[in-house]
Amino acid sequence: MTLIDGKAIAQQVRNEVREQVAEWVAAGHDAPGLATVLVGDDAASAVYVGNKQKACAEVAIQGFDHRLPVDATEDDVKRLLHELNADPKVSGILLQLPPPKHLDGPKLTEEIAPGKDVDGLTPISTGLLHKNLPGLRPCTPLGCMELLKRHDVDLQGAEAVVVGRSDLVGKPISALLLQANATVTTAHSRTRDLDEVCRRADVLVAAVGVAHLIKGDWVKEGAAVIDVGMNRLDGKLTGDVEFDSAVERAGLITPVPGGVGPLTVAMLLRNTLQAAKDAA
Amino acid sequence: MTLIDGKAIAQQVRNEVREQVAEWVAAGHDAPGLATVLVGDDAASAVYVGNKQKACAEVAIQGFDHRLPVDATEDDVKRLLHELNADPKVSGILLQLPPPKHLDGPKLTEEIAPGKDVDGLTPISTGLLHKNLPGLRPCTPLGCMELLKRHDVDLQGAEAVVVGRSDLVGKPISALLLQANATVTTAHSRTRDLDEVCRRADVLVAAVGVAHLIKGDWVKEGAAVIDVGMNRLDGKLTGDVEFDSAVERAGLITPVPGGVGPLTVAMLLRNTLQAAKDAA
Numbered sequence: 381m382t383l384i385d386g387k388a389i390a391q392q393v394r395n396e397v398r399e400q401v402a403e404w405v406a407a408g409h410d411a412p413g414l415a416t417v418l419v420g421d422d423a424a425s426a427v428y429v430g431n432k433q434k435a436c437a438e439v440a441i442q443g444f445d446h447r448l449p450v451d452a453t454e455d456d457v458k459r460l461l462h463e464l465n466a467d468p469k470v471s472g473i474l475l476q477l478p479p480p481k482h483l484d485g486p487k488l489t490e491e492i493a494p495g496k497d498v499d500g501l502t503p504i505s506t507g508l509l510h511k512n513l514p515g516l517r518p519c520t521p522l523g524c525m526e527l528l529k530r531h532d533v534d535l536q537g538a539e540a541v542v543v544g545r546s547d548l549v550g551k552p553i554s555a556l557l558l559q560a561n562a563t564v565t566t567a568h569s570r571t572r573d574l575d576e577v578c579r580r581a582d583v584l585v586a587a588v589g590v591a592h593l594i595k596g597d598w599v600k601e602g603a604a605v606i607d608v609g610m611n612r613l614d615g616k617l618t619g620d621v622e623f624d625s626a627v628e629r630a631g632l633i634t635p636v637p638g639g640v641g642p643l644t645v646a647m648l649l650r651n652t653l654q655a656a657k658d659a660a
Numbered sequence: 661m662t663l664i665d666g667k668a669i670a671q672q673v674r675n676e677v678r679e680q681v682a683e684w685v686a687a688g689h690d691a692p693g694l695a696t697v698l699v700g701d702d703a704a705s706a707v708y709v710g711n712k713q714k715a716c717a718e719v720a721i722q723g724f725d726h727r728l729p730v731d732a733t734e735d736d737v738k739r740l741l742h743e744l745n746a747d748p749k750v751s752g753i754l755l756q757l758p759p760p761k762h763l764d765g766p767k768l769t770e771e772i773a774p775g776k777d778v779d780g781l782t783p784i785s786t787g788l789l790h791k792n793l794p795g796l797r798p799c800t801p802l803g804c805m806e807l808l809k810r811h812d813v814d815l816q817g818a819e820a821v822v823v824g825r826s827d828l829v830g831k832p833i834s835a836l837l838l839q840a841n842a843t844v845t846t847a848h849s850r851t852r853d854l855d856e857v858c859r860r861a862d863v864l865v866a867a868v869g870v871a872h873l874i875k876g877d878w879v880k881e882g883a884a885v886i887d888v889g890m891n892r893l894d895g896k897l898t899g900d901v902e903f904d905s906a907v908e909r910a911g912l913i914t915p916v917p918g919g920v921g922p923l924t925v926a927m928l929l930r931n932t933l934q935a936a937k938d939a940a
């Protein structure tokens with residue numbers, strides 16, 4: 381059994397992005413720029429945005445840290461997003477979700493120009509993903525694929541089971557696995573005999589948000605297990621997979637924390653660089 | 661075993677659309693309008709467009725039959741599509757594919773305004789489908805769902821297997837089945853043990869375009885089998901499923917021809933009415 385070291389892989393990706401940004405700038409281009417937009421003063425959201433800005437600085441991506449007051453109107457947010465759409469120094473735009481309750485986050489996200497949608501969550505980016513057309517893909521699903529790739533998991537014809545069908549994770553991962561030529565089953569809360577469905581997986585992705593839903597004996601011997609879950613149980617962060625028993629059967633498995641999590645910001649940086657290159 | 665009568669169900673749908681169009685017009689609205697755009701003089705395409713126009717007339721949808729010469733430029737097609745986008749009498753626009761070789765059909769389709777994309781094939785419509793947001797869905801996948809619905813097939817938690825992953829059929833059907841709460845497996849040419857994968861299906865959708873690829877003994881006893889294939893074999897139209905043997909095991913099965921085929925135009929009419937209502 382091999383434990384997937386998400387932190388180390390994320391660091392590799394970040395190093396690569398730093399080198400590629402340096403090459404890009406050395407070739408005479410402006411540094412890529414990431415604008416984050418935070419509405420209100422939610423503490424957790426502020427930490428996430430701070431981490432993203434810090435990560436930008438480390439790879440020499442320009443960070444633009446925009447804050448709007450908690451009572452900002454829909455029009456205020458739209459106006460800012462449109463300004464950022466028009467600003468050539470801004471390669472990518474990230475509206476930190478969720479915004480205060482009086483605002484519709486996903487709807488506002490649609491104001492972001494497709495070429496700057498580095499979170500990859502707008503309908504147009506979703507459409508480009510599912511149609512296999514060039515575009516920006518969502519960061520966490522990209523991170524899962526990166527983990528599988530760095531461990532040389534053969535996806536061609538593999539049975540992949542994705543438990544969860546969120547717009548953010550489950551459905552885009554299913555799409556990426558399908559593009560990698562896996563046979564993909566998307567399972568969810570209404571799935572009958574979820575244990576049996578999981579047992580057929582050569583690659584098992586858990587993205588439901590229910591602590592320890594997936595038991596160790598649901599894991600096929602030798603399977604690659606990617607746990608996207610981030611649940612708090614008895615004061616500790618834990619995944620959707622019962623790690624202690626799953627580890628006995630998996631060939632490859634992500635811990636929680638330290639598995640998929642660190643990849644999200646790394647892929648955001650990579651997306652920002654890609655957006656800059658695509659716009660050039 | 662019940663044979664699905666696609667012709668009869670399509671006729672029911674067309675009757676319903678006709679009644680709903682009449683109610684819509686009686687309520688003081690303009691009749692919905694469908695603009696078809698045919699570039700060049702391909703005989704088969706001309707027949708398809710003719711059928712669509714005839715179907716419109718039967719349900720009192722206004723038909724606008726636009727023809728461009730075989731040497732029409734990309735700009736010519738775009739200009740026409742933009743005019744139709746702006747024309748309030750046109751509720752839906754269908755660019756007949758494929759256009760002559762010098763034109764990029766899918767790319768041109770992207771010029772159609774999302775609210776008028778009655779074929780449901782643009783990236784934005786694809787994104788709305790996969791994100792489960794309101795929008796126009798592609799006609800053939802909608803037709804498959806309609807057949808299952810009219811036969812009261814219980815999709816909740818059912819194991820659905822879709823063989824094929826085209827943008828036109830396989831992927832959108834997988835998405836619609838997932839929204840109906842089926843556990844959905846998308847299989848394809850790289851799938852290992854396709855026979856075993858098919859055998860687990862309560863609902864089996866074949867959309868590959870290979871005559872008789874799916875053998876009768878791959879069908880689970882009592883399964884609902886939807887065959888989207890339209891292949892020519894020994895001069896006869898035939899599906900992707902070996903019908904004569906599958907019929908012994910299926911609980912419900914579409915013939916080819918006369919199964920899914922007739923639904924496509926019926927769903928196009930329904931989409932056109934929906935587009936008119938959404939635009940009002």
